[in-house]
Amino acid sequence: MKIDPIHQFNIEPLFTIGHIGNHTIAFTNSSLYMLVAVAIISLLMLASGTQLVPGRLQSVAEISYEFVASTIRSTAGSEGMKFFPLIFSLFMFICVSNLVGIIPYTFTISSHLIVTAGLALLVFFTVLIYGIAKNGVKFFKIFVPHGVPGYVLPLVMFIEVLSFFLRPVSHSIRLFANMLAGHIALKVFAGFVAMLGFSLGAIGWVGGVLPLALTIALYALEILVAFLQAYVFAILTCIYLNDAIHPGH
């Protein structure tokens, strides 16, 4: 019995859509789970009714709405509500796909750096373009903090600029690494159970209780991480957008 914790991240092309240059564009298992996430979110938000006294599904939809709205208001102010659809889409997309990905035999979209990098770059360019369009040159005040003595200002500015351009890197790697590491750990511990059972027989099955317990605990942790990383991604987006809306700290 071999344990291959990496197999779950394989991209399997299901059918080919077309070609861009010499790249083959395929509809993959990743695409399928993106579609699943979009379908679940649409179903949750659109099929949940608009009753005065909400049912369960409608409550979930409204709680998601209120949760994201209050996150934006508290971090980026009421002006940040302009970006409500974007942040809501990001949060729900990551949260739902992470939660779907935690189900055994499914695929986790955000365990691929290219996907999280795509989302992080979307946020990065939104911040950059909106910030410059709204504030013009004043936007670059975010690189010049207040109350810094003149002689360290070049150094501080250098660090600020560097950290600004590293934002999409940390933004994307945080989500990617969390999901990847969590799923690998889960697979390794779950693999131990089967490995012990198949290699040591009855003793192994008894000994497998410990990694099984660990797997269950990790699974619970992963559910938390799935939600938490979506929240972290969304709140960082709010904080970055706050820079674009109110530059100059």
Added chain:
Amino acid sequence: MAESHGGAKGPAAGAHTEADGGHHGGGFPPFESSTFASQLVSLAIFFVLLYVIVSKLALPKVGGAIEARQNKIEGDLTEAQKLKDQSEAALKAYESELASARTRAQAIGNESRDKANAQADAERKALEEQLAAKLAGAEKTIASTRAAAMSNVRGIAADAAGQIVQQLTGVVPDAASVNAAVDASLKG
């Protein structure tokens, strides 16, 4: 190929294959650059789709439901406040009405009692006067009856005295002297 590496060796082996110029399925999947284009295209398609659904349909719908509920609650609260104010005003009006009715009832009671008293007094006075008049009439009748009786007594006495004198003496006395004698004895 990943199957054959397996276990803890996985990532390291994957990186190694990657360095060799890894083909699909051989390397560490997240760093398999041949899949990037497909994933980015799918991400772009589905994220834009999601964004459109969320911004055009989902958020207006859910936000509308929440706002409608908020408005309904606020409307109901103001309605309840209005009704409460109304009921308080009605209670106050009722109480003042009750108080005025009470004073009016008292006034009416006093008035009718006074009127009844006055009427009763007047009736009593009239009755007393009537009784007094009757009493006076009766007294007068008694007096006249007594006087008549007394004059009759005198006549009878004079007659009796005349008869007695005639019997005793055989002489008929004259009336004047008999009357005088009777009067004298009646006085005496």
